[in-house]
Amino acid sequence: MSGRMAKYGTATAFLIIFVSLFVFSWLTLEITFPTFEYTSSKLTRKLVSAEPYDGIATIVSRFLWENRALDLTGQAFVIVAAVICCLALLKPEEGAS
Amino acid sequence: MVAQDFISQGFQIPLPLMVLLLGGIVTPILGLIAERVKIPRLREVWIIVVTTGAFCSVYFLYQQLRTVSGNVIVMLFWGQSPPFGGCFEIDMLSIFMAGSISFLGFLVAIYSVSYMEKESRLTEFYTLVTFMMAGMTGIVMAGDFFTLFIFWELMSLSSYVLVAFLKRRWGPIEAGFKYLLMSATASAFLLLSMSLIYGMTGTLNFAFLAISLREVALSPWIFMLFSSLIIGFGVKSAIVPLHTWLPDAHPEAPSPISALLSGIVIETGLYGLTRVLYLAFDPGFFQIPIAVLAVLTMTLANVTALLQQDLKRLLAYSSIAQIGYMLIGLASGTAYGVMGLFLHIFNHSLMKGMAFLSAGSIVHKTNTRDISSLRGIGRMMPVTSISLFIALLGLGGVPATNGFISKFILFNSAIGTGMAWLAIAGVLNSALSMAYYLRILITFISRAQGDENIEAREVHPLMVGVTLVMAILIIVFGLWPAPIISFANKASRTLFEGMVTYVNAVLS
Amino acid sequence: MPPLMPFLVSVALMLVIGLGCLMIKRDMVRLLIGVEILFNAANLFFIALSTQTSGYIDPFAHSVVMMAIVLDGTVIAVGLAMVLNVYRHYKTIDIRKLRRLKW
Numbered sequence A: 001m002s003g004r005m006a007k008y009g010t011a012t013a014f015l016i017i018f019v020s021l022f023v024f025s026w027l028t029l030e031i032t033f034p035t036f037e038y039t040s041s042k043l044t045r046k047l048v049s050a051e052p053y054d055g056i057a058t059i060v061s062r063f064l065w066e067n068r069a070l071d072l073t074g075q076a077f078v079i080v081a082a083v084i085c086c087l088a089l090l091k092p093e094e095g096a097s
Numbered sequence B: 001m002v003a004q005d006f007i008s009q010g011f012q013i014p015l016p017l018m019v020l021l022l023g024g025i026v027t028p029i030l031g032l033i034a035e036r037v038k039i040p041r042l043r044e045v046w047i048i049v050v051t052t053g054a055f056c057s058v059y060f061l062y063q064q065l066r067t068v069s070g071n072v073i074v075m076l077f078w079g080q081s082p083p084f085g086g087c088f089e090i091d092m093l094s095i096f097m098a099g100s101i102s103f104l105g106f107l108v109a110i111y112s113v114s115y116m117e118k119e120s121r122l123t124e125f126y127t128l129v130t131f132m133m134a135g136m137t138g139i140v141m142a143g144d145f146f147t148l149f150i151f152w153e154l155m156s157l158s159s160y161v162l163v164a165f166l167k168r169r170w171g172p173i174e175a176g177f178k179y180l181l182m183s184a185t186a187s188a189f190l191l192l193s194m195s196l197i198y199g200m201t202g203t204l205n206f207a208f209l210a211i212s213l214r215e216v217a218l219s220p221w222i223f224m225l226f227s228s229l230i231i232g233f234g235v236k237s238a239i240v241p242l243h244t245w246l247p248d249a250h251p252e253a254p255s256p257i258s259a260l261l262s263g264i265v266i267e268t269g270l271y272g273l274t275r276v277l278y279l280a281f282d283p284g285f286f287q288i289p290i291a292v293l294a295v296l297t298m299t300l301a302n303v304t305a306l307l308q309q310d311l312k313r314l315l316a317y318s319s320i321a322q323i324g325y326m327l328i329g330l331a332s333g334t335a336y337g338v339m340g341l342f343l344h345i346f347n348h349s350l351m352k353g354m355a356f357l358s359a360g361s362i363v364h365k366t367n368t369r370d371i372s373s374l375r376g377i378g379r380m381m382p383v384t385s386i387s388l389f390i391a392l393l394g395l396g397g398v399p400a401t402n403g404f405i406s407k408f409i410l411f412n413s414a415i416g417t418g419m420a421w422l423a424i425a426g427v428l429n430s431a432l433s434m435a436y437y438l439r440i441l442i443t444f445i446s447r448a449q450g451d452e453n454i455e456a457r458e459v460h461p462l463m464v465g466v467t468l469v470m471a472i473l474i475i476v477f478g479l480w481p482a483p484i485i486s487f488a489n490k491a492s493r494t495l496f497e498g499m500v501t502y503v504n505a506v507l508s
Numbered sequence C: 001m002p003p004l005m006p007f008l009v010s011v012a013l014m015l016v017i018g019l020g021c022l023m024i025k026r027d028m029v030r031l032l033i034g035v036e037i038l039f040n041a042a043n044l045f046f047i048a049l050s051t052q053t054s055g056y057i058d059p060f061a062h063s064v065v066m067m068a069i070v071l072d073g074t075v076i077a078v079g080l081a082m083v084l085n086v087y088r089h090y091k092t093i094d095i096r097k098l099r100r101l102k103w
Helices: A002-030 A053-067 A069-090 B015-037 B042-067 B092-115 B122-141 B145-163 B170-201 B206-212 B220-236 B246-252 B255-280 B287-305 B311-332 B335-366 B382-396 B402-416 B420-445 B461-479 B482-493 B499-507 C005-024 C028-049 C059-090
Strands: B073-076 B087-090
Touching: A002 B220, A002 C005, A053 A069, A053 C059, A069 B015, A069 B122, A069 B145, A069 C059, B015 B042, B015 B122, B042 B092, B042 B122, B073 B499, B087 B092, B087 B122, B087 B499, B092 B122, B092 B255, B092 B335, B092 B461, B092 B482, B122 B145, B122 B255, B145 B170, B145 B255, B145 C059, B170 B206, B170 B220, B170 B246, B170 C005, B170 C028, B170 C059, B206 B255, B206 B499, B220 B255, B220 B287, B246 B255, B246 B311, B255 B311, B255 B335, B287 B311, B287 B420, B311 B335, B311 B402, B311 B420, B335 B382, B335 B402, B335 B461, B335 B482, B382 B402, B382 B420, B382 B461, B402 B420, B402 B461, C005 C028, C028 C059
Parallel strands: none
Antiparallel strands: B073 B087
């Protein structure tokens, strides 16, 4: 039973891969992606000029710390949660039960 | 509400979120102290304090919200303003969801004091429960799509490990790994949908998104965006082709975690889907696909639940069916239907949470989940069984429970928007679901016969007390639903008439 | 301004490769690598879109990608801890052997 399911599973997987390759190639090559077409007129975007190519890293890091401090704080909590997750999964259970 | 003065704004986080995050950070320190100095029950007292504090601060935030004109608060962090900075945008809908989250979390915390007392690694357990609740509160209050993604990852990460918590048996580990794989794929698709939105509009802020994508013609890229949003939010909220992790994960998790997962984590996924779909597109666009998904979800889940022998697995399939009913409300596209959706979210968290807690009490005493070997348990554990009966009657939609009222509103709204086939499918599925609920009732009441005799007494008073309180609340809200209906009404109006206020609060 | 078409083709190709890897491979660590490929497809699309205004670069997309890389790193870390526990129980990391929970 599981052998038959494995054989059908691989065949279905290849079918899905071929169909999705077809759909994605049609989508990307035939229809242009509407890049920034629907930007509303009220939006102001802070853009950085691309000419001094070396300084972009410092400008991006300054943008990150000045404008996205909320997300960085949330990310710090995610890292703490990931450490506690790994502790919970890898600690040996003492004979507490 | 854009901050002009850097110094005076300072640190502004909504109070429930700050209480839960700080509580989650302090819990490992308290756990370490409790183990060295041997103070018993320190961690349990702390988590009850934290969840009580979260619930009270949601109430204070609600009072503050009512005094602000238009009922929207935008909280900026350290003076950084949208569209570049992340923000919290709190309206009535956020308070409604945050209230449900903290209420169910408070009840589950009291229950798990007595359920988990013989387990190891309790410090990590309580820390992760607090972080999961903090993640959910952050999701409902986020005003920016990437802020929502960060808190989404916080909630998901904690829930992966909480499902696989009892790791000395093989069941939770297998269920936890399958859940992690499917949910991480969904997060990747959510990030892909964020990149498509950014590519089309240049921003990820919810308010700017609401004014950008409204009058867009249907093109294949919009369809791709819609599909990846459905995949991204749909795995977490168990819509049918993507639901296969749920019947494995919910039975194998410890019972308080099953109650939290099935009661409120799934609904947070549905909240995310509702919020983004109603902000980005207009309702005529997605009515038919969501209606088809609703019928598919309800039918498949109810039919499969008829074949189950495992008590908690049957309740897990019943959760998927309830998500199908909620999708009817999402597909209706009117304020009345969305009010039914949010009312059913609150009612389902009470009913399904209480069903999982009672089932957990029964499993705790008898160590078996098989329905046919639990014959006659109703006579030995009367209070738990009565609570479970009330929960099951509520889930089936019997009048005088709050489940009846929310289902009535959902089916009524489906007829109101002209999709009568949806309402007929819903009513038929509701009747079908009573079949397997009644099977549990009959098995529990009938007298134990022959050679199977199980001995069980009533469980610890804390566990019984929580289930009894929730059962009383179900009946009270069934007979007097007016305050909850008015609150859900205010919550759903923020997606329709309140959209203008929501957008103007950020743009001005 | 570099053309968007090669980037779109690579993103679509990475999506198909990631999904195919998740469906075909039987080793659990390879499945986690497949999830990582899916995350990186979305990150690549963000970076490709930041160059599309001619003469300028949008640092918003860069900051989103930097935070998203950390987030999916944590998911993979927890996944690997779970694979360790699976090995202790099942003595194999073949996902087709994890069929004890059925129906």
